Amino acid sequence: MKNFLAVLLLFCMALSVMACGGAKNGQDSTTEPSGTSEASKDDTGGSSEEGAKDNLADIIPKDTITLDVYTQLANYSGEQIGWFGQVIKEKFNVKLNIINEGEGTFATRMESGNLGDIVVFGNDSDEYLQAINAGLLLDWEEDNLLQDYGAYIKENMQKALEKNKKISPDGKLYGFGHNVGSSSSEHEAFFYRPDIRWDLYKKLGYPEVNTLEDFVDLLEKMVQLEPTSDTGGKTYGVSLFPDWDGNMVMMVKATGALYGYDEFGFGLYNVNTQTYEDALKKDGMYLRALKFYNQLYQRGLLDPDSMTQTYDEMIEKYKTGAAFFNIFDWMASGVYNNDDHLDKGKAMMPLAANDQKNLCYGLNINGGNRVWTIGAKTNYPELCMAIINWLSTPEGTMVSFYGPKGVTWDYDDQGRPYLTELGEATQKDGETQMTNGYSGTFNDGTNKINNTTWSKDAVNPEASNGDTYNSNRWETRLSRPVKEIEQDWRNFTGALDVNEYLEKNGYISISIGTSYSEPPKSDELTFKWNQVAETIKTYSWKAIYAKNDDEFESIVEEMIQKANDYGYQQCVEFQQEQARIRTSLENESKQ
Known part of the structure; x- marks a missing residue:
């Protein structure tokens, strides 16, 4: 009888728990989202797309909650502020703690x-x-989480989801990689390209530039033409910064992109020949670029603060005209070409040397390597999934790039995307104040998670004319008249924008999108890898600041010797094997 009563008591307790709503992950069903209800499921046991929309209303919390967003890509910590924070709160009643x-x-x-x-x-x-x-990430297919609250992702990012399952050690689905492409036959817009001060180039009579090294003489003449910046400081050919250095000095290795080289471990991968070149190869691309920056230093054309200044300090110099050459569009034309400079006939515009093959990335339907996931310990799995799903819709993607719909962008009566007057202003100057009830400047409110869902050059399915998400290529923007100095560039190149210019002149190398993902390294290799990386970065900066060619060569030799002592060859062997895998996957994608 005692045993019977004990069993009866346990049964009654179980019924009581079930009646309280069966909250998952320890959440209280009276205050937390309760998950998918039976009423929301279709006859197959899953949820229809319409049902998923209905479910969304059920999981919006009555009281504002805060979600922790741990992102390895963020340059910011704290509550998401400004317009993006306001949009998320309006849609989901959520604050994001970055x-x-x-x-x-x-x-x-x-x-x-x-x-x-x-x-x-x-x-x-x-x-x-x-x-x-460690079991710290949530399986997106558990309890129909993706199906019920990630319907747009499930329907439109199938290849990216498949890739994620393939690289997972247990074959389960934990998320998807960034920059998903809409088609493997298209490529992203160029962001690697040499931007130079076009007004100074025009004054010099448009001299021909055949190689990377020819920019040294050109920049020297530009500095002679304009020796002081907007703020009255000295001008230079180039200004660098160390903040983003990884296995190598970032600005040095990235210069290889002008010739079709993509960073790949300790070295560069030539996307045209599909071959790997280790960073310390004599006469290789990394050492060629290193020599280029040293030549600038020897001529007094390299900002002497390059090794110690921050990214923000470097950007401010390009913004105020203190440097005349950069290999990234957003570091050069993106910050210099404001209305004030353009009205004065000044601009930074792209000029490719005759031997260049600028790298661009093919759209990757498998997604990139920066992964969106959900923590296994969250009390709000449905809400997290719904937010990531919304960020993957056309509206969420456009909002992430450009701001609130109807405020900074919209669709015209023909269904073509366009930027409003405020939107145009924010794209030219991120310090533009927001309006329509949105606080702070545009930069204040940018998405601090700092990751993308769709590639900016993926086709926007809501654009009636087939435009991508990239506003620089929108029909409504390319058809507008431009400033006189910009028109001069168009006349010289015979192109409307940089993509047309580089493509029609054959200055293009495409890195094919694949499902490649670097495998984990052993503890022993990781230890060696870190020592080699520190050696290459330290000695590369020393070489940049070498006072003459003999000193440069001596520093490079010492760098090679020390790197080898730390196990550089084992690192190279690892990367050579990865190159073979990458090449194989590229060849599969071509078929």
């Missing part, structure tokens, strides 16, 4: 057993795989 990647952050959060609610990884190898193995 947690960026500081020293030891990942290890600390792993040790705590809770990475956050929404988790964004900077790559899909080492730490991402560690998080899966």
